[in-house]
Amino acid sequence: xxxxxxxxxxxxxxxxxxxxxxxxxxxxxxxxxxxxxxxxxxxxxxxxxxxxxxxxxxxxxxxxxxxxxxxxxxxxxxxxxxxxxxxxxxxxxxxxxxxxxxxxxxxxxxxxxxxxxxxxxxxxxxxxxxxxxxxxxxxxxxxxxxxxxxxxxxxxxxxxxxxxxxxxxxxxxxxxxxxxxxxxxxxxxxxxxxxxxxxxxxxxxxxxxxxxxxxxxxxxxxxxxxxxxxxxxxxxxxxxxxxxxxxxxxxxxxxxxxxxxxxxxxxxxxxxxxxxxxxxxxxxxxxxxxxxxxxxxxxxxxx
Amino acid sequence: xxxxxxxxxxxxxxxxxxxxxxxxxxxxxxxxxxxxxxxxxxxxxxxxxxxxxxxxxxxxxxxxxxxxxxxxxxxxxxxxxxxxxxxxxxxxxxxxxxxxxxxxxxxxxxxxxxxxxxxxxxxxxxxxxxxxxxxxxxxxxxxxxxxxxxxxxxxxxxxxxxxxxxxxxxxxxxxxxxxxxxxxxxxxxxxxxxxxxxxxxxxxxxxxxxxxxxxxxxxxxxxxxxxxxxxxxxxxxxxxxx
Amino acid sequence: xxxxxxxxxxxxxxxxxxxxxxxxxxxxxxxxxxxxxxxxxxxxxxxxxxxxxxxxxxxxxxxxxxxxxxxxxxxxxxxxxxxxxxxxxxxxxxxxxxxxxxxxxxxxxxxxxxxxxxxxxxxxxxxxxxxxxxxxxxxxxxxxxxxxxxxxxxxxxxxxxxxxxxxxxxxxxxxxxxxxxxxxxxxxxxxxxxxxxxxxxxxxxxxxxxxxxxxxxxxxxxxxxxxxxxxxxxxxxxxxxxxxxxxxxxxxxxxxxxxxxxxxxxxxxxxxxxxxxxx
Numbered sequence: 001x002x003x004x005x006x007x008x009x010x011x012x013x014x015x016x017x018x019x020x021x022x023x024x025x026x027x028x029x030x031x032x033x034x035x036x037x038x039x040x041x042x043x044x045x046x047x048x049x050x051x052x053x054x055x056x057x058x059x060x061x062x063x064x065x066x067x068x069x070x071x072x073x074x075x076x077x078x079x080x081x082x083x084x085x086x087x088x089x090x091x092x093x094x095x096x097x098x099x100x101x102x103x104x105x106x107x108x109x110x111x112x113x114x115x116x117x118x119x120x121x122x123x124x125x126x127x128x129x130x131x132x133x134x135x136x137x138x139x140x141x142x143x144x145x146x147x148x149x150x151x152x153x154x155x156x157x158x159x160x161x162x163x164x165x166x167x168x169x170x171x172x173x174x175x176x177x178x179x180x181x182x183x184x185x186x187x188x189x190x191x192x193x194x195x196x197x198x199x200x201x202x203x204x205x206x207x208x209x210x211x212x213x214x215x216x217x218x219x220x221x222x223x224x225x226x227x228x229x230x231x232x233x234x235x236x237x238x239x240x241x242x243x244x245x246x247x248x249x250x251x252x253x254x255x256x257x258x259x260x261x262x263x264x265x266x267x268x269x270x271x272x273x274x275x276x277x278x279x280x281x282x283x284x285x286x287x288x289x290x291x292x293x294x295x296x297x298x299x300x301x302x303x
Numbered sequence: 304x305x306x307x308x309x310x311x312x313x314x315x316x317x318x319x320x321x322x323x324x325x326x327x328x329x330x331x332x333x334x335x336x337x338x339x340x341x342x343x344x345x346x347x348x349x350x351x352x353x354x355x356x357x358x359x360x361x362x363x364x365x366x367x368x369x370x371x372x373x374x375x376x377x378x379x380x381x382x383x384x385x386x387x388x389x390x391x392x393x394x395x396x397x398x399x400x401x402x403x404x405x406x407x408x409x410x411x412x413x414x415x416x417x418x419x420x421x422x423x424x425x426x427x428x429x430x431x432x433x434x435x436x437x438x439x440x441x442x443x444x445x446x447x448x449x450x451x452x453x454x455x456x457x458x459x460x461x462x463x464x465x466x467x468x469x470x471x472x473x474x475x476x477x478x479x480x481x482x483x484x485x486x487x488x489x490x491x492x493x494x495x496x497x498x499x500x501x502x503x504x505x506x507x508x509x510x511x512x513x514x515x516x517x518x519x520x521x522x523x524x525x526x527x528x529x530x531x532x533x534x535x536x537x538x539x540x541x542x543x544x545x
Numbered sequence: 546x547x548x549x550x551x552x553x554x555x556x557x558x559x560x561x562x563x564x565x566x567x568x569x570x571x572x573x574x575x576x577x578x579x580x581x582x583x584x585x586x587x588x589x590x591x592x593x594x595x596x597x598x599x600x601x602x603x604x605x606x607x608x609x610x611x612x613x614x615x616x617x618x619x620x621x622x623x624x625x626x627x628x629x630x631x632x633x634x635x636x637x638x639x640x641x642x643x644x645x646x647x648x649x650x651x652x653x654x655x656x657x658x659x660x661x662x663x664x665x666x667x668x669x670x671x672x673x674x675x676x677x678x679x680x681x682x683x684x685x686x687x688x689x690x691x692x693x694x695x696x697x698x699x700x701x702x703x704x705x706x707x708x709x710x711x712x713x714x715x716x717x718x719x720x721x722x723x724x725x726x727x728x729x730x731x732x733x734x735x736x737x738x739x740x741x742x743x744x745x746x747x748x749x750x751x752x753x754x755x756x757x758x759x760x761x762x763x764x765x766x767x768x769x770x771x772x773x774x775x776x777x778x779x780x781x782x783x784x785x786x787x788x789x790x791x792x793x794x795x796x797x798x799x800x801x802x803x804x805x806x807x808x809x810x811x812x813x814x815x816x817x818x819x820x821x822x823x824x
Binding site for chain 2: 084085087089090097098099100101103104105106107199200201202203205206208209210
């Protein structure tokens, strides 16, 4: 029979989960090339979500919002060469006898950079099932010669830790609001204006007229098609590998980096009193079980 | 890669067959076989030469010479480099300027076959005076009202170009508007071109120099001449900012 | 029924764990259980039962005993005293229903509900001087002319160390068994809610005459209530492994008897604590 038992209600467990959920903030950045180049800087936070303790010794997580903030994408697009002329002046039944020369207004495939700031606008939803793993952590900074009291004084005491170890994780596709399309269009117009800003207004308008709808042109270059949601989701999920990144870092965060609960070992029951040392109790044989009402920690007091 | 923008193309509003710049091209017919040495002159400075052979064995009906290669700033070709061109009889020598400040005219000198450039036989053609059969192509970009004149005569006319509509369907070049110059008259003498549509002058006079110059610019929505916008912010929601 | 059916966090510690905790407390805070004069601080080997202490006590130069003033020798106007030591040597706790600590009849066995029994071996002793030393020091004190405030000379409350053999033959030790019944209560302090021990009854086994026993029992009970037990109060958060501090939760005891019958509860050889977590 265990000597010490601590039971944490499901509601309190949710509070513990909220603490580690709110502490989560990871980021990724990178760049890639292809039909168009793009780079990204994406931060990930977690919000909401419901936690339920299960009778099978597991913890079920539902509807955890994954908020991408910041989420900045920079797309590099080459605008095709823009030339005039080249038309036939003197045609004949055997072909063109005299053809006008081609004069280029834009050459060398000018690129424009679209900066898209979608911070806080996109969300995913994450669900999963976890078991609770008990780990005994010895801080790497603790040197061999340290006593338990030395370690406590140095801030590197040993700890019993309880981690949410993922069994499986699901991420739903990104929820993209309608404003993203407008943001993309505005970014395109901004980028073209920035490219041409130094030109007089009529020249800018002429270039834009020649290019036709800039937005349509660039959407065609980006292969956006009718469904910007699908395009953006594919860009983030497949090209950038965002979903894989999120699930990996969430799993690692809960399983290895941030425990849902921890306490020192030996455990201090009385603190320093002047020069009198703290009274610390060794805790042994720690185990955790979960039922649908509570999480139960069992342990023994060591000699 | 950064854009290479043809500034001269966008700024040129005076197109002159006697002083070729970007947007103005000249095609001169070459009927009989022969060899020529052409002097390329920019302003009053001889900036280079090229050789032209009208060769019955050649199948090309036009020889395209980009005079910007001879531009002194930046110097593209050293003066000693001589380019050679061939064209079939009844073909055309096409002179044009792809970029740069331009201001060229060309003098064709006939030489005896196989002889060096110094052994010129006779001056045959000067682009500053158009001959019958010459074709002058004016590619006007700037919207507004232009005046076309024969600076060696009295012919006058008007060309108008509308302000382009941005965000419409892509502009494409229509077939050029052909204007003849005969008896010191342009026909038609009032032309309304569409954006990107060229004006092709077919010269029928013994001596002519066609000039198309902007008289009144069309600034579109802006009432005053714009200084150029450094940055434009656009409201992502599409609604006007308060 | 879930352990947390009526609370946010539940904790239970059985008596075996409690006794182990007490053992650790005695080794790591020996000055709470050992008292004496400077003589015994300087000569810990002469204590009646030299305590086994944790190595950190020695490494960090922590006190082994709490230093007290010598017992005053009456008639010397506070000039002379006798070295003494007082130790709680062994301590055993037995939670209701209480099967391992045999309560004396004076404490009305069987152990009442919501109580625990304590059995303590208390040892003590004085450093008894030789008759010659006592007479000599007494003469010195007696011939001193008292000052206007009644004190004799500058040497007041001076305990002259008696001559004694190294084996401590002159330290007169005794040990007695002491029994007590107590309970736990939760006290609100400036440091938050804390678990405190409340003493109900105390009995020394077999001291005569009865009047002497009663006096000693009173003195010991008062010493426990006023001196020692207030220093052994454990924070409520500590009992739940500092959960409140870890998750920045505000904790408070579950109200009793409105929500739970007793808080803490002493039953089935365990102490059980019920904690609520605030918003």
